[in-house]
Amino acid sequence: MMIRTSAKSPSKLGLHLSRGFIYALIIFLLLMTFVPIWMLMVNATRSTTEIQQGISFWPSTHLIENYRILGSKGINIFKGFSNSMFVSVTTTLITVYFSFLTAYALVVYEFKGKKFFNNFIIVLVLIPTQLSIIGFYQYMSKLGLTDNYASLILPTIANAGGVFFAKQYFESMLIQDLIDAARIDGASEIGIFHKIMMPLAIPGAATFGIFAFVFAWNNFFNAFILISSFDKYTLPMLVQTLRGDVYRTEYGAIYVGLAITIVPILIVYALFSRYIVSGIAMGAVRE
Amino acid sequence: MRLLKIRRNTYGYFFITPFIIGFLVFGLYPLYNTFALSFTNTTLMNASSAEYIGLDNFKRLFADDFFMKGVTNTWLLWILNFTPQIGIALLLSAWFTNARLKIKGVGLWRALFYLPNLLMPATIAALFFSLFQFYGPVNQAIVQLGIVDEAVHFLQKVSVARILVIFIQWWMWYGQTTIIIMAGIAAIPVHLYEAAMVDGATGPQMFRRITLPLLKPILIYVFVTSLVGGMQMFDIPFLLTDQRGGPSSSIMTNNILMYMKFSSSKGHIGAASSVGVLVFIMTTVVALGIFFVMRDRNIPSERKKKEKTLRPLRTQMAELKAQE
Numbered sequence: 001m002m003i004r005t006s007a008k009s010p011s012k013l014g015l016h017l018s019r020g021f022i023y024a025l026i027i028f029l030l031l032m033t034f035v036p037i038w039m040l041m042v043n044a045t046r047s048t049t050e051i052q053q054g055i056s057f058w059p060s061t062h063l064i065e066n067y068r069i070l071g072s073k074g075i076n077i078f079k080g081f082s083n084s085m086f087v088s089v090t091t092t093l094i095t096v097y098f099s100f101l102t103a104y105a106l107v108v109y110e111f112k113g114k115k116f117f118n119n120f121i122i123v124l125v126l127i128p129t130q131l132s133i134i135g136f137y138q139y140m141s142k143l144g145l146t147d148n149y150a151s152l153i154l155p156t157i158a159n160a161g162g163v164f165f166a167k168q169y170f171e172s173m174l175i176q177d178l179i180d181a182a183r184i185d186g187a188s189e190i191g192i193f194h195k196i197m198m199p200l201a202i203p204g205a206a207t208f209g210i211f212a213f214v215f216a217w218n219n220f221f222n223a224f225i226l227i228s229s230f231d232k233y234t235l236p237m238l239v240q241t242l243r244g245d246v247y248r249t250e251y252g253a254i255y256v257g258l259a260i261t262i263v264p265i266l267i268v269y270a271l272f273s274r275y276i277v278s279g280i281a282m283g284a285v286r287e
Numbered sequence: 288m289r290l291l292k293i294r295r296n297t298y299g300y301f302f303i304t305p306f307i308i309g310f311l312v313f314g315l316y317p318l319y320n321t322f323a324l325s326f327t328n329t330t331l332m333n334a335s336s337a338e339y340i341g342l343d344n345f346k347r348l349f350a351d352d353f354f355m356k357g358v359t360n361t362w363l364l365w366i367l368n369f370t371p372q373i374g375i376a377l378l379l380s381a382w383f384t385n386a387r388l389k390i391k392g393v394g395l396w397r398a399l400f401y402l403p404n405l406l407m408p409a410t411i412a413a414l415f416f417s418l419f420q421f422y423g424p425v426n427q428a429i430v431q432l433g434i435v436d437e438a439v440h441f442l443q444k445v446s447v448a449r450i451l452v453i454f455i456q457w458w459m460w461y462g463q464t465t466i467i468i469m470a471g472i473a474a475i476p477v478h479l480y481e482a483a484m485v486d487g488a489t490g491p492q493m494f495r496r497i498t499l500p501l502l503k504p505i506l507i508y509v510f511v512t513s514l515v516g517g518m519q520m521f522d523i524p525f526l527l528t529d530q531r532g533g534p535s536s537s538i539m540t541n542n543i544l545m546y547m548k549f550s551s552s553k554g555h556i557g558a559a560s561s562v563g564v565l566v567f568i569m570t571t572v573v574a575l576g577i578f579f580v581m582r583d584r585n586i587p588s589e590r591k592k593k594e595k596t597l598r599p600l601r602t603q604m605a606e607l608k609a610q611e
Contacts, residue, residue, distance in 0.1 A: 015387065018388065019388055019390070022382050022390060023390075029400060030396070030399060032458065033400060033402060034399075036411075036415070037406070043417075043424075051424075052422065054427050054428075055424045055427055055428050098305050101305065101306075102302060102305070105298070105303045106303070109298055110296050111299035111300060114299065117303065124314075126515060126571075126575055126578055127515070127567075127571055128515050128518055128519050128566070128570045128574075129318075130519045130521075130542070131541075131542075131545075131563040131564075131566050131567040132314075132317045132320075132321040132567065133321075133545075133563065134321050134545065134549060134559045134560045135316075135320030135321030135322070135323070135563075136313070136320070136321070137556070138324060138329070138556055139320050155313035157306065157308075157309030158305075158306045158307075158309030158313060158314055189298040190298075190302075193302070218405075218407040220408065220409045220521075225546075225549070235409075236408075236522075239407065239410050239526075240526060242413060243416065243526065254417060255417070258413055258417075261407045261409070261410045262410055266402075268405075269402060274398075276401075276405075277394075277401065280466045280467060281466055281469075281470030
């Protein structure tokens with residue numbers, strides 16, 4: 001009770017005023033977040049003529065037509081979509097599996113050099129790895145792996161951020177008893193990981209998987225440097241070609257192309273935002 | 288029994304082996320290769336006849352304003368988006384976690400603020416490019432509303448290009464920063480605030496004396512990860528204008544310069560590597576330096592630290608009460 005009374009020192013009016021201000025700011029930020037995205041969606045449904053006539057926040061009826069124009073000028077957005085899907089799904093499976101395997105080793109076993117390895121993971125998280133892309137490119141071209149999805153997928157076996165995340169997750173599950181019980185039952189070590197720990201870690205693996213997927217889906221730089229044949233282009237690379245001369249005046253088609261890249265993400269987020277938001281904090285807190 | 292345990296622990300090595308091999312093959316060797324290439328005049332054409340040229344690539348970079356311009360641009364664009372980002376994130380987190388204000392819908396707001404972070408940067412750059420084109424919607428709107436008489440060539444103006452990059456980066460990241468800081472605040476023991484409230488501390492006092500000091504590790508984490516990302520900024524400035532960081536190289540970042548050297552007609556991968564090497568060294572030194580120097584000071588004993596943060600507050604309160 002004491003707390004209540006002493007806490008009410010600022011006047012009620014002041015409290016109302018600051019609340020009003022905060023809600024106004026929230027609305028302003030929401031507008032700023034959604035007006036550009038909404039414009040993108042609406043313009044994807046409007047014809048180029050309509051777009052040229054002026055702004056509208058109301059959808060029109062030309063979505064299908066715009067999509068046809070998009071396809072008629074040489075961009076196969078569906079192919080790009082399935083390319084991106086393939087790269088993102090494989091990357092996600094590989095990086096989730098190996099991140100959790102590595103993290104499991106760090107949480108469950110005691111071995112020489114473990115502490116060093118732990119610190120090493122933190123250092124790796126903090127190092128700008130993209131800057132070695134040129135050396136990576138030349139090395140991949142020697143191996144004949146440029147213009148090959150392997151050069152995008154295989155490096156994610158060693159994902160320091162993923163190990164960091166998975167370690168936090170395993171540490172938050174109390175697991176030693178389960179492991180001991182499984183050992184008494186005669187399970188092999190890798191069997192314990194596959195049959196007991198990995199199924200238990202599925203919520204964490206799924207959360208991290210969403211991040212891995214979104215990252216791979218959105219990744220432009222690496223694909224832009226490593227992939228060269230047009231039929232292997234991923235979505236972000238197609239977005240970059242949408243800016244070219246062929247589409248100069250086809251605004252409706254451009255907006256459809258852009259919308260296709262973000263709609264899957266919007267759907268994933270609408271379904272899983274709770275896990276995603278809690279997952280963001282997990283990588284950072286309790287360092 | 289003991290022997291069994293030791294033998295079992297060798298599984299630790301087995302399980303981290305794929306990671307280590309992956310790192311050596313796809314992480315360390317490419318990094319070494321980038322350093323090695325930076326001392327040669329390798330191009331995509333002369334791969335077999337490339338020569339060792341010592342520090343020539345680096346000398347050339349420093350002799351040319353272009354490199355310094357790239358570095359300056361990158362720092363400028365990063366600092367000017369990070370400062371408002373951490374500012375608004377701190378404000379929002381302080382408000383959202385304030386028990387007196389009782390803001391409604393906090394979970395929903397922060398989830399919505401985070402959304403732009405998930406969208407494809409290439410798409411966002413293309414979207415803002417379309418919005419701010421000469422015949423784009425922004426020009427249509429301001430002409431229709433009579434704000435200007437004639438459409439503006441927004442993307443040819445240095446200041447507009449920079450502000451847009453800064454805005455987009457801010458727009459994409461402040462939601463995430465807010466979520467991380469809120470999680471950090473949630474991890475602070477409630478009894479600290481209760482104790483302070485018993486002593487009559489106000490909201491801002493508690494924020495400055497309890498929240499901020501205890502948030503330090505989180506703030507360092509946010510700072511360093513943002514810095515590392517910021518130094519590699521590419522998609523937005525590259526795709527927003529002419530793919531060269533124009534107008535007048537005003538948004539040409541480190542990575543854009545590296546890419547331009549790589550994609551030049553001859554493909555100067557030696558020179559491109561030297562850009563990567565310098566930026567790598569700069570970023571790593573600053574990031575690891577900040578992270579370990581600031582963090583180690585924190586570690587000794589969390590408990591003592593909390594005491595320390597509380598003590599000045601307590602004495603201050605006592606003084607205030609005495610004055611009454």
